[in-house]
Amino acid sequence: MKLLEWRVRKVPVGKISLILGILAFVLFSAWKIWALTGYWSLEPAFDSLRNLFLILRDKFGGPGEPPMGLYNTLIIVLKLLGILVVLLLIGAYSTLMERKILAFMQDRLGPTRVGPRGILQPIADGLKLLQKECIVPLGADGNFHYLAPVICFIPALMGAVLIPFGKGLMPVDLNVGILYFFALGAFGELGIFLAAWGSNNKYSAIAGFRAVAQLVSYEIPMAFCIMSIVLLSGSLKIGEIINAQIEGATAYGGLGFPIWFIVPQFLGFLIFFLSAVAETNRTPFDLAEAESELVSGFHTEYTGLRWAFFFLAEYVNIFIGASIITAMYLGGYAGPELPFLGETLSSVVWFCLKVFSIFFIIVWLRGTLPRLRVDQLMMLCWKRLIPIAMANFLLTGIFVFANTVRLTPQLWPVHLENSAYTSIAAIVFILIIMFGLAWFFAKDLLKPMKERDV
Amino acid sequence: MSDPKDFLTTQTGTLLEKESEDRFWLNMGPQHPSTHGVFRILLETEGEIVKNVVPIIGYLHRGVEKISENREWMGALPLTDRMDYLGAMSNNMALTLPVEELMELEVPRRAQWLRVLALETNRLASHLLFYGTLGLDLGALTPFFFAFRQREIAQYLLELLSGQRITFNYIRYGGVRLDITTPIEREFRKFITGFRPAYEEMWNLVEGNEIFRTRIIGVGESTPELLIKHGVTGPILRASGVKRDLRKDRPFAAYDEFDFDVITHDKGDTYSRWYCRYKEMGESLKIIEQCLDGMPDGPHIKKMPFFFKPPPGEIYSVTDTPRGDLGVYIVSDGSRFPYRVRYRAPSFCNLSVLSELLYGTGIGDVIAILGSFDPVFGEVDR
Numbered sequence: 001m002k003l004l005e006w007r008v009r010k011v012p013v014g015k016i017s018l019i020l021g022i023l024a025f026v027l028f029s030a031w032k033i034w035a036l037t038g039y040w041s042l043e044p045a046f047d048s049l050r051n052l053f054l055i056l057r058d059k060f061g062g063p064g065e066p067p068m069g070l071y072n073t074l075i076i077v078l079k080l081l082g083i084l085v086v087l088l089l090i091g092a093y094s095t096l097m098e099r100k101i102l103a104f105m106q107d108r109l110g111p112t113r114v115g116p117r118g119i120l121q122p123i124a125d126g127l128k129l130l131q132k133e134c135i136v137p138l139g140a141d142g143n144f145h146y147l148a149p150v151i152c153f154i155p156a157l158m159g160a161v162l163i164p165f166g167k168g169l170m171p172v173d174l175n176v177g178i179l180y181f182f183a184l185g186a187f188g189e190l191g192i193f194l195a196a197w198g199s200n201n202k203y204s205a206i207a208g209f210r211a212v213a214q215l216v217s218y219e220i221p222m223a224f225c226i227m228s229i230v231l232l233s234g235s236l237k238i239g240e241i242i243n244a245q246i247e248g249a250t251a252y253g254g255l256g257f258p259i260w261f262i263v264p265q266f267l268g269f270l271i272f273f274l275s276a277v278a279e280t281n282r283t284p285f286d287l288a289e290a291e292s293e294l295v296s297g298f299h300t301e302y303t304g305l306r307w308a309f310f311f312l313a314e315y316v317n318i319f320i321g322a323s324i325i326t327a328m329y330l331g332g333y334a335g336p337e338l339p340f341l342g343e344t345l346s347s348v349v350w351f352c353l354k355v356f357s358i359f360f361i362i363v364w365l366r367g368t369l370p371r372l373r374v375d376q377l378m379m380l381c382w383k384r385l386i387p388i389a390m391a392n393f394l395l396t397g398i399f400v401f402a403n404t405v406r407l408t409p410q411l412w413p414v415h416l417e418n419s420a421y422t423s424i425a426a427i428v429f430i431l432i433i434m435f436g437l438a439w440f441f442a443k444d445l446l447k448p449m450k451e452r453d454v
Numbered sequence: 455m456s457d458p459k460d461f462l463t464t465q466t467g468t469l470l471e472k473e474s475e476d477r478f479w480l481n482m483g484p485q486h487p488s489t490h491g492v493f494r495i496l497l498e499t500e501g502e503i504v505k506n507v508v509p510i511i512g513y514l515h516r517g518v519e520k521i522s523e524n525r526e527w528m529g530a531l532p533l534t535d536r537m538d539y540l541g542a543m544s545n546n547m548a549l550t551l552p553v554e555e556l557m558e559l560e561v562p563r564r565a566q567w568l569r570v571l572a573l574e575t576n577r578l579a580s581h582l583l584f585y586g587t588l589g590l591d592l593g594a595l596t597p598f599f600f601a602f603r604q605r606e607i608a609q610y611l612l613e614l615l616s617g618q619r620i621t622f623n624y625i626r627y628g629g630v631r632l633d634i635t636t637p638i639e640r641e642f643r644k645f646i647t648g649f650r651p652a653y654e655e656m657w658n659l660v661e662g663n664e665i666f667r668t669r670i671i672g673v674g675e676s677t678p679e680l681l682i683k684h685g686v687t688g689p690i691l692r693a694s695g696v697k698r699d700l701r702k703d704r705p706f707a708a709y710d711e712f713d714f715d716v717i718t719h720d721k722g723d724t725y726s727r728w729y730c731r732y733k734e735m736g737e738s739l740k741i742i743e744q745c746l747d748g749m750p751d752g753p754h755i756k757k758m759p760f761f762f763k764p765p766p767g768e769i770y771s772v773t774d775t776p777r778g779d780l781g782v783y784i785v786s787d788g789s790r791f792p793y794r795v796r797y798r799a800p801s802f803c804n805l806s807v808l809s810e811l812l813y814g815t816g817i818g819d820v821i822a823i824l825g826s827f828d829p830v831f832g833e834v835d836r
Contacts, residue, residue, distance in 0.1 A: 102595065105596060106595070106596050106599040106600070107599070107603065108599065202478065202480050202481075203480075206480075206502070206817065209501075283593060284593070284665055286593070287818075290593065290818070291487060291593070292487055292488040292590060292591045292592070292593060292821050293488070293817050293818050293820075293821050294817070295486060295487060366595070367595065367596050368594075368596065368663070369594065369663065369665050369666075370589065370592035370593045370594035370663070370665050370666050370669055371592060371593030371594075371665075371669075371818070372665060372668070372669070373668075373669060373816060373818045373819065374502055374816060374818065375816065376668060376669075
């Protein structure tokens with residue numbers, strides 16, 4: 001009587017041949033690189049790509065010329081196509097990753113049937129959804145019902161131009177970068193509300209009310225955290241924020257010493273993280289789609305590809321949120337150069353690692369926590385996060401001011417004999433106050449919510 | 455029935471409060487992911503706050519009581535499995551008990567002990583399901599898988615014992631259908647050793663989880679007076695501090711020979727109901743262990759003819775099930791068929807207090823409270 005032994009063990013021929021094949025491919029390419037260039041690097045591959053672009057540029061016109069040359073157009077189209085494909089793949093494969101991580105946490109296997117270890121599952125899901133009929137319920141507002149997934153999905157794609165995939169691999173470094181991210185978050189929520197209203201379903205309507213209330217509340221602590229970061233780096237540009245963490249100073253300000261902003265802004269990191277989870281409607285803040293309460297919330301009446309667009313938008317939003325957190329607090333693509341990969345590729349690897357760890361934590365929350373109630377959600381935001389974020393902002397301001405005095409003592413009327421010691425004392429003082437405040441609030445948070453708020 | 459108000463005035467006549475512009479009717483069920491089967495509640499809500507509750511049942515009515523009258527006594531027994539399909543053993547027990555009393559049957563001692571073993575394993579499985587579904591109702595996925603891994607093994611043990619996974623038909627008039635063997639006993643012991651660490655883990659998963667506690671503490675508080683007024687029994691009543699357990703108060707099977715505690719909690723809220731069910735799992739485990747250690751020898755059933763005629767008479771008897779007191783009233787006219795069988799289903803009586811607890815709570819709490827009641831609609835509608 002064998003209990004719970006479901007898997008039959010046998011020699012994994014397919015797996016071994018796959019590994020051998022990959023090994024052979026890697027060895028062959030390494031030999032080819034060696035034979036062509038004489039040193040171990042992937043840079044030649046990039047060089048040849050660069051040469052291709054240079055040839056194109058010579059033939060079809062260069063950047064900066066008044067009529068936009070074919071070269072520039074081609075580059076922009078290629079960039080956009082690349083982002084689109086990468087984002088769609090990320091959106092699809094995030095679902096597989098989430099299912100695998102959840103399965104790991106719950107001692108299951110997760111999807112295993114489609115392809116080796118279920119690797120093709122997202123594609124099978126996509127094909128299935130493609131075939132399904134898009135049902136519009138009777139009495140629904142057809143235009144809104146049609147527009148909602150589009151309005152949900154487009155901001156998610158638009159947000160992708162901000163993502164600093166690696167050193168020099170940022171599609172556009174907008175000068176209002178972080179505000180743009182902020183604005184897109186609100187735009188996406190409009191789609192949810194349209195879906196809720198256009199579905200002519202009471203569950204959807206309740207979900208829409210919840211989503212809007214949640215968005216309006218959680219944007220406030222988020223904004224405070226962003227302002228603190230802007231104070232520290234002196235810029236709204238994502239590239240500059242990353243530079244401020246790598247090099248310590250930018251053209252606009254900075255601390256004067258390189259440090260990832262998670263260290264001086266730990267509270268801000270926690271609050272921003274929670275708010276980002278709430279913005280993307282994830283557990284424990286997934287009240288807008290609360291499956292056990294509101295059936296499926298705002299997408300109850302959606303099927304097929306329209307539903308898939310909501311789904312993709314959610315996962316792309318998670319990815320964008322994780323990227324912004326990485327850029328703002330974890331130094332973006334900063335990291336030591338890896339062997340054989342070159343500067344660009346190793347920065348991409350570091351960025352992906354950081355984003356994946358944030359994604360892992362978000363899935364971890366889903367595997368651990370139940371959903372909050374609506375009033376508890378609001379209380380958490382208005383009574384806990386917003387005061388802490390405001391205090392954090394104030395203290396950051398004081399900290400940045402003290403630091404500026406330290407860096408440029410000659411500019412300030414107060415003459416300090418030994419400015420370094422004074423500012424270190426000030427920093428230590430501020431740190432003590434910050435940790436004191438953190439302890440004060442955390443102590444309060446340890447009590448059950450019932451005792452706290454009634 | 456387009457307007458729910460028509461339904462209320464024509465069918466039940468319980469339109470409680472004056473209608474208002476800010477309210478709307480929300481129809482929850484019978485097709486809803488967390489109404490635990492085919493339950494339908496009409497909620498009149500003001501925003502998220504519930505102002506009016508109309509529970510509607512009857513979507514799973516199969517006429518078990520009437521069908522029983524057209525079958526022999528032995529044929530009425532499998533029908534009880536289909537009532538409370540999560541605790542089917544205790545339903546078998548409930549019908550067996552009055553018939554044996556009417557016929558003045560002497561049940562062998564080993565049979566009684568085997569009954570206790572089966573009943574408690576089934577109670578464990580039922581409470582494990584409750585543990586998982588309460589987590590799902592609150593939006594947590596992991597407790598469900600943690601509970602179901604253990605429940606799967608418990609179902610497997612019951613399958614070894616009775617030959618069936620869900621509808622056991624194991625406890626018969628005069629004893630039990632099959633005897634326990636040494637390999638099966640070994641599997642039971644393996645299960646017990648494996649269950650203990652998982653049991654601890656399950657406690658930590660909820661008790662150490664701030665949001666879980668926040669969602670269930672103080673939600674749906676009830677007083678013992680209210681519950682007794684509505685005839686509520688089982689873990690829900692014990693969760694409000696009333697120490698009533700028929701296994702102790704009026705022992706059936708061989709429960710008077712076992713050492714176990716009746717779990718109570720004083721708050722009467724969703725957390726207390728969770729706590730009582732959780733702790734009862736531990737007590738069940740204790741009883742199963744005692745069963746395996748001291749299983750007496752002897753026959754497992756008193757041989758009975760398949761068709762038998764009990765003497766004319768009527769008897770009402772009550773047993774304890776995972777959901778409360780299951781009462782059975784039987785009338786025999788001395789023929790091969792029962793003249794009348796009537797069940798007092800615990801889930802049905804427990805649900806009657808639901809609308810009083812739901813008033814004034816939010817939609818999220820409605821699901822939590824309903825989940826903490828752990829109703830089985832096969833039993834409510836019969």
